[in-house]
Amino acid sequence: MEIYCDNAATTAVDPEVVKAILPYLTSNYGNPSSSHWAGRKVKEAIASSRQTIAGLLGADTNEIFFVSGATEANNLALSGAINAYEISHVITSKIEHKAVLQTLAVYEKAGDIEISFVKLDDFGNVDLKHLENLLKANPQTLISLMHGNNEIGNITDIAAIGVLAKQYNAIFHTDTTQTIGKLPFNLKEINIDFLVGSAHKFHGPKGAGFIYINKKHKIKPYIIGGGQENGQRGGTENVIGIVGLAKALELSYRSKEVVQTHLAKLKKHFISSLDDLTIGGITFNGESRSVHKSLNNIVSVAFPCLSSGNLVSKLDNLGIAVSGGSACSNLGSGGSHVISAIYKNPDKEIVRFSFSKFNTIEELDFIVKAIISIYQKDRIEEAKDYVQTFNLAS
Structure with missing residues (x-):
């Protein structure tokens, strides 16, 4: 008897998702950058997927960008914000995903940033008072705190953190890899600058993810060439992954x-x-x-x-x-x-x-x-x- 209980690592692709992506493996195979009918058909599918995701999260379509997954999205958010706004101080925690901690460590080692770790209580919860004290003492700060911890499952009050970030003029990035498709979001009502997700965490295909970049921000791409994703990420889009991502998120919200x-x-x-x-x-x-x-x-x-x-x-x-x-x-x-x-x-x-x-x-x-x-x-x-x-x- 085989039992799979490692769904925080990855999930089985939902049969409805498989059904949704099959046409893009067979008949709808055009390159979305092509101007002919085959390309237009696929480009429309990408636009529809973007609209679906934006609608479910309470975002604008021009705030959703498709990437390979949360690791890339986290790297893009952190590197982009640090470089675009000359960030010198970052607040994070010692229980973040390594895609966050190791990325920040590279910038710290280069002398570009100083990292402050917010205090955690005995259960791993963020000490919001300590976070506020750190914000008071350090202007021009980037906050990077995850919504749901991938190992212990703790849910962080990102709405409260968003309020503090706005109060102290900080930029707020949150890794929502474990909570997208499980907890509700309305990005028009909460102050978040960058947010990420991976399809394979909510019964979509591997190798597909997205990043939400609040429209008030403009960060430089680090994959250049072709101008895809409104110039934010070059390269032919992973159409199968994108369609599967949108369908998986739609199903997650439906049920x-x-x-x-x-x-x-x-x-x-x-x-x-x-x-x-x-x-x-x-x-x-x-x-x-x-x-x-x-x-x-x-x-x-x-x-x-x-x-x-x-x-x-x-x-x-x-x-x-x-x-x-x-x-x-x-x-x-x-x-x-x-x-x-x-x-x-x-x-x-x-x-x-x-x-x-x-x-x-x-x-x-x-x-x-x-x-x-x-x-x-x-x-x-x-x-x-x-x-x-x-x-x-x-």
């Missing part, structure tokens, strides 16, 4: 309430099942236990370390796909920078379970039974090793 109710049900059931385990020492990271303060599709769990091997690999051997951010000493170096930023000595194995509309209660029950079995076998093996060691010592 958002139903899907979120389903995901909340899965999350509550899974957490309750883990609470009932007799393994002992299981805790939840960040706000991932809450259906109000974190995303309904993410549960980040700290498990006691196994005496041999790791839980993620053992679940994988049983056909269960989950994500790990391990910190146990027997699992080697690395681990999660998010967990390390919140917990100073995370002496447990960190496992992220992330669900989608395609997951079921029955699958989660199977996972819980698998976890019980793994720990039971581990205790038996540990007892055998102890007896063997004792006998040798005797």
Whole structure:
């Protein structure tokens, strides 16, 4: 039995999305930059997709630009803002995606910017008071704080951050990769300068994403040649990805309430099942236990370390796909920078379970039974090793 619970990494493409993109793999194959009928037909599909996305997010069509995904979009937003406005100070957090942290680190190493990290509480939430103090002390600031954390699921109050950014004349970029298609947006009512999304996080194809650039900004492109995307990103458009992106987002909005109710049900059931385990020492990271303060599709769990091997690999051997951010000493170096930023000595194995509309209660029950079995076998093996060691010592 194969069970996929790593949907924060990527999701299965929705069958309706596949149906929508098929014509652009067969009959509608023209280059959108071509002036003939074949090109015009495809160009119209791109314009329609842009209009769909802008309408769903409360943006203008000239504020939506198609890119390869959120990593490119984050790079474009940060690099573009720093260069266009000669930004010298950036406020971010230590639990941002590496596409943000590593991009900013390049500029810091070059001496172009100074980075301030906003304080986080014990659950990984942004300290808004500290953020305001940083803004007061540092004019000409760029804020980069994500909406939903990809590892622990925490939801940040980006509306409140937008208010502070406007008050202190700061530029606000937010990585919304995990929340697009899950939480509502109205960009006409919230102060955001740059916002990003990736299709494959909400049942669209990989390699397609977008960036929202508030129309008051004009940043230089870093892919030049051809003038596509209103001059913002050169190169022939990924028509299949763009059409799939728009269709996936449309479907997400159409069934958002139903899907979120389903995901909340899965999350509550899974957490309750883990609470009932007799393994002992299981805790939840960040706000991932809450259906109000974190995303309904993410549960980040700290498990006691196994005496041999790791839980993620053992679940994988049983056909269960989950994500790990391990910190146990027997699992080697690395681990999660998010967990390390919140917990100073995370002496447990960190496992992220992330669900989608395609997951079921029955699958989660199977996972819980698998976890019980793994720990039971581990205790038996540990007892055998102890007896063997004792006998040798005797």
